[in-house]
Amino acid sequence: MDNISGHHPITNIKRDLRPALQKIFGSEAPPSGVLHGVRKLRKGLPGKKIIFFPSLKNNGLIPCESRLEAAFCLFLERDRAIQRYRSQPVTIDFGPKGKYTSDFAFLRTDDAIELREIKFSGAMKDPNIINLYSMIKDALNSLNIGFSVETEEMIYQAPRLGNLKYLYRGARLPNSELISDLALAILQESGNTFSLREFHNALQQAGISPLMAENLMFRELACFDESLPVGPHSQIWARGKV
Numbered sequence: 001m002d003n004i005s006g007h008h009p010i011t012n013i014k015r016d017l018r019p020a021l022q023k024i025f026g027s028e029a030p031p032s033g034v035l036h037g038v039r040k041l042r043k044g045l046p047g048k049k050i051i052f053f054p055s056l057k058n059n060g061l062i063p064c065e066s067r068l069e070a071a072f073c074l075f076l077e078r079d080r081a082i083q084r085y086r087s088q089p090v091t092i093d094f095g096p097k098g099k100y101t102s103d104f105a106f107l108r109t110d111d112a113i114e115l116r117e118i119k120f121s122g123a124m125k126d127p128n129i130i131n132l133y134s135m136i137k138d139a140l141n142s143l144n145i146g147f148s149v150e151t152e153e154m155i156y157q158a159p160r161l162g163n164l165k166y167l168y169r170g171a172r173l174p175n176s177e178l179i180s181d182l183a184l185a186i187l188q189e190s191g192n193t194f195s196l197r198e199f200h201n202a203l204q205q206a207g208i209s210p211l212m213a214e215n216l217m218f219r220e221l222a223c224f225d226e227s228l229p230v231g232p233h234s235q236i237w238a239r240g241k242v
Contacts, residue, residue, distance in 0.1 A: 009093035017092065017143060018113065025084045025107045029060030036063060037088025038101060055085075056172060062087050069103060069118050071155050074164040076106060077171065078218065083107045089115075092136075100136055102147075114146035121151040159229040166230050170214020180221070183212045187222055188238045196224075197232040 010016045029035050034052060041050045041063035051070040052061040057077055064070040064087060076085045085106035092100050102115040115136075123129055137147045155161065186202050187194060194202065199222075200210035213236065216222035224234045 009091040009099055011093045011095075013092055013139060014143065017090065018145065020090050021105055021107075021113055021145075024086050024089050024105070029058070033061050034063060035060040035086060037086060038091050039088050041065060041088070054172065057082070058084055058086070065103075066118070068120070068152055068155060071161055072104070072116070072118055072150060074161065074168060075155070076104070077168065078164060078220075080220070081109050083109055094135070094139070097135060098132075100132070112144075112146065114148075115140060116147075117149045118155075119149055119151055121153050124149065124151065160226065163226060163230045164218070167214045167218040170211040170216075171218035173209055173211045173215050175212060175215060179208060179212065180216065182206065183208055183216060184221060184238060187216075187236065193235040193237040195232065196230070196234045196236055199236050200232075 010020060027035075035055075035058055041048070049066055051064045051067065053064055053070045053073040055062045055073060055077065062073055062085070064073065069087065073085075076082050083106075085104055087104055088101055089105040090101070094100065103118045104116040106114055106116070108114070117133065119129075133147075133149055140147045183203055183206075186206060186208075187199060190202075196213060199213045203210050203212055213222065217224055217230070217236065221239060222236050223239055224230060224236050228234065
């Protein structure tokens with residue numbers, strides 16, 4: 001299925017919104033690899049910082065209009081309750097009240113659907129913005145579709161965002177269940193905890209990419225103190241150990 005760019009705004013949300021979103025979540029990346037939404041975002045546009053986030057969950061590139069949106073993708077990738085997500089998924093036409101295109105839509109593992117708006121907190125002081133989002137939330141709640149706004153105050157929390165960026169390079173490592181199991185066995189047999197550097201060395205000696213450590217940590221199969229910045233001296237242990 002091709003990307004959904006060019007679809008007309010949805011005017012009957014009760015009838016059309018959920019089926020449209022389900023169709024979007026079921027679509028695959030086109031040959032370009034870019035999962036465009038209702039508007040094609042291209043690099044080089046004046047005043048725009050377009051980033052194509054390499055998504056594992058969607059097996060393609062997610063276009064983002066800002067670094068803040070790209071950072072939010074890391075949270076969606078880490079959240080095991082989320083199956084798939086898309087940026088700029090649909091435009092809803094509310095008639096005289098205007099049109100609205102959400103920044104993200106995602107499908108949860110329980111098949112619930114939610115929309116997210118990504119905004120800097122300063123914009124949320126505008127009464128017109130507040131009223132618009134309140135209207136959208138009420139309209140979507142009647143369809144059992146969630147809606148909320150995320151700001152930089154949540155997304156840019158330290159050290160969480162920095163840790164996710166650090167670990168995501170390992171999350172993108174091609175691997176098999178067998179390799180993951182072998183890496184976990186090395187960690188479990190350590191008798192205590194490894195530092196991340198020691199875990200890297202043990203994996204390398206076993207012929208496994210050292211980045212498998214970050215892969216396991218991103219997937220929460222290997223644990224670390226997430227209240228601290230992750231680095232070579234971070235203590236790593238297998239889930240279930242203390």
